[in-house]
Amino acid sequence: MSTAVSTSTQTPTATQLNSARPSFVGIVRGELFKVSRQMTTWALALLLLGAICLPYLVELAASNFGESIHVSPSWAIYKTLGTDMLVLKVFGGAFMIIVAARLIGMEYSGGTIRILLARGVGRLQLLFGKLSALAIIALTVVAVTLLLDLLLALLLSLIAVGNLDLFKAANGAFWTDSGTYLLLALLSLAVTILMVTAVTVVGRSLVIGLSVAMLWYPAENFSIVLLVLGQ
Numbered sequence: 001m002s003t004a005v006s007t008s009t010q011t012p013t014a015t016q017l018n019s020a021r022p023s024f025v026g027i028v029r030g031e032l033f034k035v036s037r038q039m040t041t042w043a044l045a046l047l048l049l050g051a052i053c054l055p056y057l058v059e060l061a062a063s064n065f066g067e068s069i070h071v072s073p074s075w076a077i078y079k080t081l082g083t084d085m086l087v088l089k090v091f092g093g094a095f096m097i098i099v100a101a102r103l104i105g106m107e108y109s110g111g112t113i114r115i116l117l118a119r120g121v122g123r124l125q126l127l128f129g130k131l132s133a134l135a136i137i138a139l140t141v142v143a144v145t146l147l148l149d150l151l152l153a154l155l156l157s158l159i160a161v162g163n164l165d166l167f168k169a170a171n172g173a174f175w176t177d178s179g180t181y182l183l184l185a186l187l188s189l190a191v192t193i194l195m196v197t198a199v200t201v202v203g204r205s206l207v208i209g210l211s212v213a214m215l216w217y218p219a220e221n222f223s224i225v226l227l228v229l230g231q
Contacts, residue, residue: 022121027129028136035103035137044095051091052145055083056152060159069161073169080156080166081174084149085181092141092185093192097213100134100196105206131197138189142182192217 035041059065059080069076107113116126157166195216200209 024125024129027121027126028132031103031130031133032136035099035133038102040102041099044098048091048095051087052148053152055087056156059156065160069166073166077166077169077174080153081178081181085185088142088145089185089188092145093189093217095141096138096189096192097196097217098210099137100193101200101206101210101213103130103134104197104200105209108204109206134193138193142186
């Protein structure tokens with residue numbers, strides 16, 4: 001004697017499919033997934049990693065860094081801080097320029113933006129989703145950079161002088177200045193992302209967005225140098 005068990009599966013109707021709308025969280029996750037699957041992103045990440053490590057290799061090769069820690073640890077730690085923040089601002093900003101231009105510009109170049117809008121994604125919803133994904137990427141870059149800088153500074157101090165006397169100069173004023181430098185770097189990254197987004201959206205092209213952003217960014221950093229020299 002056999003017993004037949006029948007199961008009923010509910011399939012979405014055409015009305016339900018047409019009324020379905022993508023969520024904002026889903027859009028952000030999709031943009032992050034898109035960036036993580038691009039080989040260019042990982043190639044740029046490796047270049048950024050090399051830019052972070054390069055100053056420490058130069059300091060390690062210099063014969064007077066260990067002596068400077070003994071003579072003036074405050075000068076040594078502020079020099080390390082300034083170099084780290086400069087690398088984060090310049091190379092981290094260049095990394096975000098290329099990632100942002102590709103994330104937004106490739107939608108226009110590939111024509112996929114029409115498909116996204118046709119599936120019910122609003123223009124502002126899509127734009128804010130991309131900006132949110134870029135903000136998450138930028139914060140991740142900053143966090144990883146700071147952690148790597150701390151580890152490299154520890155290794156440099158141990159190799160150069162055999163102890164951690166470099167961090168004895170990290171008083172309250174140093175941490176206050178570090179917070180100020182970090183805030184300036186975050187503001188620079190935020191302005192860079194917004195600038196690239198605006199240029200790419202207005203130009204509706206990856207080439208235009210990337211070209212204008214890469215021309216503006218060095219000019220902006222060079223103008224800061226001129227202002228410092230003019231004081």
